[in-house]
Amino acid sequence: MEYLPQKMICCSSSSFEASKIQNCLFTLAAILAVTLFIVRKQRSKTAALNLPPGPWKLPIIGNIHQMVGDQPHRRLRDLARKYGPDVISLQLGELSHIVISTPEAAKLVMKTHDLAFASRPSLLAPDIIYDGSKDIAFAPYGEYWRQMRKICTLELLSAKRVQSFRHIREEEVSNLVASLARSADAGQPVDLTQMLFNLTRTIISRAAFGKVQELNDAFQIVLDNMSDVIAGFRVSDFYPSFKFLPTITGYRAKLHKMHKAADSIFEQVIGDHKSRRSAGRKDDGEKEDLVDVLLNLQEKQDLGIPITMEIIKAVTLELFLAGIDTSLTTLEWTMSEMIKNPRVFQKAQEEVRQVLGERGKDVDETHLHQLKYLDMVISEGLRLHPPIPLLIPRQSREKVELDGYDVPINTKVIVNAWAINRDPRHWVEPDKFYPERFLDCSIDYKGNDFQFVTFGAGRRVCPGISFGMAVVKLTLANLLYHFQWELPFEMKQGIDMTESFGTSLKRMNALRLIPISYDGRA
């Protein structure tokens, strides 16, 4: 009798196990069947096409194994050299991609056929976080994107608007200099990466939302969580028909949680702006910020698209996220390259000190336009270290003939800016940090020269160039003017330049340096 229940338990547990195995096998068989069906369908669709060449594709995953891991921009460059180089095909899960790796092919995609490639693929993270891609960067091509892009270039990030934030940049950079001077007095190394991150975050949040000190921690949480998911490659994005994949991995729930958290912060910020406006109050000393600009447009209601609260939240969140890491990355790499190349550092420093005159002055933006060598240094930093090495993906809106190959409608396009900016057919000693290459040279990063595509080009070119560069130039001029820099003891053999691929291509390890005050050396 004692054995019976035991036996029954055993029996029921083994039948439970068996049914679990059966379920598993059934699910696997179903996935396999659907995948085979999709693969067959794709094969029959593409059989008659002259697709660009590419590496051999594995069943089901295609070339995903060639994308995952540490340095996809380098691996894609190597694949392009082997199979391309201009354009190669990759199958990532269910989706056909082309990879663009040379200036010639970049020109075809971002100029000759710009309109045909002006859309973005649908990706789960921006879709949830920006409430149905109500932002600008991930909005598909169409009337909505056109209207929002217009608002962005004419109202939010225009030269006049960027100029109106000058006092914010000058105040915050001056705070950074004061804080570095205190560390210099103590002779301590500083975590320059962290300090530059705080700087870019504060400048962008003041420009976007005004002074919101009490929300700084909340913004930090939004940043910590979101920066890594917005861009980057997610395997589930390569299998859009397997809608359950992000659900069972918990990724969808994580995104919804992040969206909810950000939403409540932005709701509060916008609510505060609204009540201040209705009470006729102005923020202490702050001029119009980006939320104000969007609320003005909402009130005017003279745009083709009504500006809803959801749109204001999505756009401000995007500008907040888009500007911080990109500017930080540019600052930390350009500074690292100068430390690695003392000749360049000294030349840039001499220029700044010569233009700005006697020591101990506040470096504001008045004379920055005279710093021509510093412009070249920044260009060279941006060329070698594009913060977004694989540009935000595009998607073909129609079938296109590209470089003699067929590119079917809805093909995803990866532009490898990192490889293009180092193309040996267009740049002498492409891996060398040599700012003088820009002397008497008309090539720049503004989207007209396809051998230098750090900000993209064409209709989707980055609208935040002036905003970002204003922060970068003022900051570097101050770091050069006020301080000498030394490597801490543990880095005496040379500065570490290891990259970390994520939302942006950052330094793997924080940049730690010892500042020495200019005055202190007198």
Ligand code: HEM
């Ligand atoms: C060093 C700084 C920056 C770099 C390197 C950079 C780079 C880029 C790149 C590569 C793109 C995609 C271009 C394409 O698809 O062809 C882009 C798009 C965009 N960037 Fe920037 N960016 C920077 C700063 C900023 C700033 C400061 C803002 C705003 C505050 C901003 C806002 C945007 C927006 C809204 C888009 C989407 C444009 C569209 O799809 O129509 N960026 N950026």
